[in-house]
Amino acid sequence: MKIPSNVIAFAGDKVKIYEQFKDYFNHYHKKGSFDETVSLSEKENKINIAVKEEIARLSNLPTVDGIAPEVLATSPMYSWATFAVIGAMVDAILPDAIIDSVGLYTNVLTGGYGDSFSIDIKPRDLFVVSKAGKGKRTSEVHKQFEGQVTIVPEFHDITVQVALYKVLAGKENLAEFAMKAAKSLEAQMTVDAYNCFNTAMEALDNAGDDLLRVAGYSQSTFVELAQKVTAWNGGNKSIAVATQLALQNVLPNDANYRYDLDSDYAKIGYVKSFAGTDLMVLPQISDYKNPFKLALDDNNIYIISPSAPKLINLALEGSTISITNGLYDNANLTQNTTMKKSYGLAVGTSSIAAIITLS
Amino acid sequence: MSYNVLVQNAVQAMNIDALNRSAMCTTANVDNGNVFYLASKSSTAGEGEVWLATQPATASGLKLSFTLVGTTYLSIADGNIGTQRVTAYELECVDNSSNLWMAYSPEIVTVVSGTKKYKGINPDPRDFTNLEDEVFTAFKPQVGDIVTMTADGIGATAIGSNTFAVATTGQYKLDWAATANAA
Numbered sequence: 001m002k003i004p005s006n007v008i009a010f011a012g013d014k015v016k017i018y019e020q021f022k023d024y025f026n027h028y029h030k031k032g033s034f035d036e037t038v039s040l041s042e043k044e045n046k047i048n049i050a051v052k053e054e055i056a057r058l059s060n061l062p063t064v065d066g067i068a069p070e071v072l073a074t075s076p077m078y079s080w081a082t083f084a085v086i087g088a089m090v091d092a093i094l095p096d097a098i099i100d101s102v103g104l105y106t107n108v109l110t111g112g113y114g115d116s117f118s119i120d121i122k123p124r125d126l127f128v129v130s131k132a133g134k135g136k137r138t139s140e141v142h143k144q145f146e147g148q149v150t151i152v153p154e155f156h157d158i159t160v161q162v163a164l165y166k167v168l169a170g171k172e173n174l175a176e177f178a179m180k181a182a183k184s185l186e187a188q189m190t191v192d193a194y195n196c197f198n199t200a201m202e203a204l205d206n207a208g209d210d211l212l213r214v215a216g217y218s219q220s221t222f223v224e225l226a227q228k229v230t231a232w233n234g235g236n237k238s239i240a241v242a243t244q245l246a247l248q249n250v251l252p253n254d255a256n257y258r259y260d261l262d263s264d265y266a267k268i269g270y271v272k273s274f275a276g277t278d279l280m281v282l283p284q285i286s287d288y289k290n291p292f293k294l295a296l297d298d299n300n301i302y303i304i305s306p307s308a309p310k311l312i313n314l315a316l317e318g319s320t321i322s323i324t325n326g327l328y329d330n331a332n333l334t335q336n337t338t339m340k341k342s343y344g345l346a347v348g349t350s351s352i353a354a355i356i357t358l359s
Numbered sequence: 360m361s362y363n364v365l366v367q368n369a370v371q372a373m374n375i376d377a378l379n380r381s382a383m384c385t386t387a388n389v390d391n392g393n394v395f396y397l398a399s400k401s402s403t404a405g406e407g408e409v410w411l412a413t414q415p416a417t418a419s420g421l422k423l424s425f426t427l428v429g430t431t432y433l434s435i436a437d438g439n440i441g442t443q444r445v446t447a448y449e450l451e452c453v454d455n456s457s458n459l460w461m462a463y464s465p466e467i468v469t470v471v472s473g474t475k476k477y478k479g480i481n482p483d484p485r486d487f488t489n490l491e492d493e494v495f496t497a498f499k500p501q502v503g504d505i506v507t508m509t510a511d512g513i514g515a516t517a518i519g520s521n522t523f524a525v526a527t528t529g530q531y532k533l534d535w536a537a538t539a540n541a542a
Contacts, residue, residue: 120482121436124443140368140505145466146482149438204441212441311440348438 004095004110010088010319014057017050018092025093032100055081074327083322083337090182090320094341098186098314101285102193104241105302105353107310109151113318117151119348124232149348153317157340158184164333181339182320189314189343190285191295196345197312201302201355212354217301219253219275225354226277229303232352236305239278245298247281249358250274277303301356308351317342361485363512363532364433365392365463368449368505372498380460382497384412388488389495391466392512393531394423394459397497409494412460415526417542420457423500423526424539425450431507435485445485445509450524452504454539459526460497461506462489469493485511 007018024043026032035043056063058081072078095108109117123144132139160177167173204212212228214221222240229238240250247270251257259265264272270279287293304311321340330336372378382397389395389412396419397410415421428451432444466484470477489495500506513524514534521535 118480119438121438121443123434123436125434138369141366141373142368143366144434145364145436145484147436147438147443147485148481148483200440210442346438347440349440350436350438350443351440353440 004091007088007092007319010084011054014054017047017054018088020047020050021089022092051085054085057081058084076326079324079326083324086182087320087322087339090185090339094182094186094320095316098189098193101186101190101283102197102312102314104280104282104306105197105304105310106193106312106314109313109315111315111317113342115317117153117313117315117344119149119151119313119346121147121149121348121350123147124350124352149313149346151313151315151344151346151348153315153342153344155340155342156185156188157338159336159338161334161336164327164335167335177337181337184288185320185339185341187285187288189341191287192343192345193312193314194285194296196347197302198297198300200311200347201300201353202357204353204355212352213357214355215357216359217249217356219251221356222250222277222301222303223275225303225356226275229305229352229354233305233308236308236351237278238303238305239280240274240301240303241280241282242301243284243294243296243298244269244281246301246358247271247279250279250301299358301358303354303356305351305353309349311347311349311351311353313346313348315344315346317344361509361511362488363390363392364435364445364447364466364484364487364509365461365512366433366447366507367463367498368507370498370504370506371501372504378499378501380410380497380499381408381494382410382412382460382462383492383494384489385492387531388491389462389531390488390512391463392506392508392533393462394500394526394533395462395497395531396458397460406494410497412462412497414531415457415459415528417528420542421459421526421528421540422454422457422542423459423533424452424454424536425500425506425524425533426453426539427522427524428505433507433509435483437483447507447509448513448518448524449505449507452500452502452506453523454502455500457526458499460499462495462497464489464495485509 008015011018023034024047026034027040059077099108111117127142130139158181160181162172206213226238272279282296285295287295322337324337327335380397383401395412398413399411401409401411428449431447431449433447435445436443466487467478468481468486469490470481512532514530514532516535518535521537523536523539524533525536525540527534
């Protein structure tokens with residue numbers, strides 16, 4: 001199981017716990033690779049013990065057994081170690097979690113703090129060949145040029161707070177808030193990656209030979225764009241990706257079709273393969289800032305080649321930082337945790353893609 | 360801001376050493392495809408074969424003209440999902456009786472940060488210019504030479520129906536004109 005280098009550096013010879021956590025995360029979400037011979041609840045128990053040991057190791061406490069949690073929480077080293085471990089666990093799963101959600105069109109890059117990212121792009125064009133006379137040594141010189149896209153990541157923060165009294169009363173739990181903060185960061189990254197992708201796609205040319213954006217679905221435009229994307233991506237087969245609502249529009253022009261209750265269309269809501277092109281659902285995600293809107297546009301069908309170079313680059317800078325103050329540090333007896341993740345996004349590709357916007 | 364990108368499609372300077380010179384401009388950055396006089400050599404020690412570039416001027420003659428062969432493109436991989444072709448103009452030299460020269464150096468971009476300079480970290484030719492006070496190469500366009508350059512190498516005059524790119528007083532860039540320069 002691949003663990004990011006910054007987590008390995010942090011964990012030293014105790015990297016196994018982060019592998020266990022990643023295995024647990026994949027098992028919990030039923031995706032990626034995980035050990036199916038051990039039950040989820042058994043893994044949870046093992047991880048709880050291992051996490052406590054890891055926190056004790058980092059906080060230089062010989063043992064934490066028998067010490068009440070509220071007492072442990074007053075130890076600055078224990079508090080620091082707890083959130084250091086949470087940060088490392090988030091880093092262990094974040095790249096994979098992001099790839100799962102936006103990996104079809106996003107290249108995830110990781111680097112250290114202070115790094116900027118540059119992606120060199122090779123030209124996709126071929127040279128134009130000309131007929132020539134027989135007594136001539138050279139023809140006109142042709143050249144092509146590489147380009148570069150750079151990304152300078154920016155910090156994205158979230159601070160959560162609990163009141164001491166509510167913690168003591170068992171009504172609030174900072175660790176739970178912290179994990180939710182990490183999940184929020186992942187969700188925001190997913191939305192940002194999608195928005196970057198969608199903005200670029202909706203800006204594609206919609207006329208002339210450059211046409212890659214068509215308003216309104218028809219079978220012929222679908223096939224035309226699918227073969228254009230495949231051909232210009234060096235034969236890498238194109239697929240259509242969209243939300244389930246959008247994909248249900250991919251049907252033959254001739255409406256004289258019938259489907260039975262056992263068909264793909266009735267069971268999963270769209271045709272899995274149409275006119276030689278596979279269709280794949282982009283799972284909708286909630287736009288949690290605007291109840292109950294959804295983040296992915298249900299009016300767009302994207303045609304991409306997943307095996308060609310990705311369209312969007314997501315650069316993750318350094319590890320997740322979590323800053324937690326002491327239990328009694330705030331005058332109003334509250335406690336804060338701030339999660340910081342530095343990332344940036346940019347379109348940068350040698351591939352082409354196309355979009356059909358539904359009316 | 361992007362700088363001009365030049366391709367020497369077919370130029371006599373490819374085969375004649377004397378049509379290539381080392382040059383330097385002490386007053387401005389000079390893009391590839393910019394034109395200038397090389398009237399005198401640098402007097403700085405160690406720059407015995409470096410010529411100083413000065414802007415075209417009416418008094419010294421502006422008879423450098425190119426005719427537009429056609430509008431074409433250069434493939435520059437800028438990372439866009441859509442087209443990665445930049446509009447460019449193929450030009451044929453029809454007159455250089457004023458002996459003007461044109462800048463053309465390999466596009467290894469120098470990134471300047473404060474007083475520090477870094478080479479080789481950016482491959483995009485649109486970020487390349489020949490920096491002020493640094494030695495670059497220039498060639499003398501000859502009648503019949505064919506070059507291609509992007510719009511960044513041609514001045515503010517709109518192309519419209521103009522079919523000539525000519526040397527213009529007070530600027531290093533060529534500019535569009537209806538006719539070749541007469542004087």
